[in-house]
Amino acid sequence: MASNWLVLLALCAAVRAQTPTKDHGDDLLNPEITTEEELRVLVQQLVARVERLERGPSPVAFSASLVSGPEWTHQGPFPSSTTLLFRKVTTNLGNAYDPSIGVFTAPLKGLYYVRFTGSVGSSGSMNAVLMKNDEYMFEVYDTRGTHGSASNGMALELQVGDRLYVTLWEGQSVFDQSRISTFSGFLLQHLQEPPPPPAAPPAGQIKVL
Numbered sequence: 001m002a003s004n005w006l007v008l009l010a011l012c013a014a015v016r017a018q019t020p021t022k023d024h025g026d027d028l029l030n031p032e033i034t035t036e037e038e039l040r041v042l043v044q045q046l047v048a049r050v051e052r053l054e055r056g057p058s059p060v061a062f063s064a065s066l067v068s069g070p071e072w073t074h075q076g077p078f079p080s081s082t083t084l085l086f087r088k089v090t091t092n093l094g095n096a097y098d099p100s101i102g103v104f105t106a107p108l109k110g111l112y113y114v115r116f117t118g119s120v121g122s123s124g125s126m127n128a129v130l131m132k133n134d135e136y137m138f139e140v141y142d143t144r145g146t147h148g149s150a151s152n153g154m155a156l157e158l159q160v161g162d163r164l165y166v167t168l169w170e171g172q173s174v175f176d177q178s179r180i181s182t183f184s185g186f187l188l189q190h191l192q193e194p195p196p197p198p199a200a201p202p203a204g205q206i207k208v209l
Contacts, residue, residue: 057108061186062097064089066176074121076173084128084166084174086183094187103165104185106158109193114185115153116140116166121173128168132156137164149180155188 064086067073075084085102097104106112118140120126125143129136130152142150158164166183168174174181 057110057187057190058094059187060094060096060107060110060112061091061184062089062093062104063091063182063184064097064099065179065182066174068179070178072175072177074173074175076121076168077123077171078168080170081167082170084168084183086166086181088179090179091184101165102183103163104183106160106162106164108187108190109159110157110187110191111155111189112158112185113153113155113188114164115151116183117149117151118142118174118181119149119176120144120146121175122146123171123173125172126150126168126174127172128166128174130154131163131165131167132158133163147175157191 065088066075066084066086068088068090076082083102085099087099089097089099094107096107104114114130114137116128116130118126118128120142124145126148127139127141129139131137137156138152138154140150140152142148156164164185
């Protein structure tokens with residue numbers, strides 16, 4: 001961040017050095033004023049960029065459960081693998097989690113932490129997997145019988161638009177009561193793309209070193 005401000009200070013000094021004084025006369029106005037205005041616009045753009053960097057991205061975090069009340073609710077076993085719908089949302093900063101389909105869609109490129117905790121349902125075993133798009137990330141597995149529980153989590157680098165969801169395998173089940181089976185995640189670090197190289201200045205334009 002300090003390097004950004006050094007660039008701004010250098011540009012401001014260059015603008016000040018190019019500002020014509022009363023003694024220079026009208027013969028300095030044509031090229032110098034054009035170049036000065038270009039530099040002023042560049043300084044304004046850089047100031048706005050530094051301010052955005054200092055503010056950082058908006059927070060991204062979500063946490064949801066299968067149910068929120070005290071009722072005992074079992075999901076599964078199903079005849080085929082099924083995406084679990086964590087409909088009871090506790091936190092959804094950035095609105096990137098869609099409870100109607102059970103999917104979190106990354107709004108920013110970055111490093112995220114994601115976790116799933118589940119309790120075994122009526123089938124006596126739970127085997128679920130966190131999916132990123134169509135790729136397996138990690139499994140949560142427990143065969144100790146009904147009401148046993150297991151949890152797993154992982155830090156993942158996600159691109160904009162990557163989708164995360166929990167799939168329950170066929171023949172397996174999960175249960176919830178008062179948010180003991182949850183799907184959660186949050187942005188740890190926004191990973192920005194490197195800025196493009198600056199365009200070459202037009203012929204005759206003063207270069208600021």
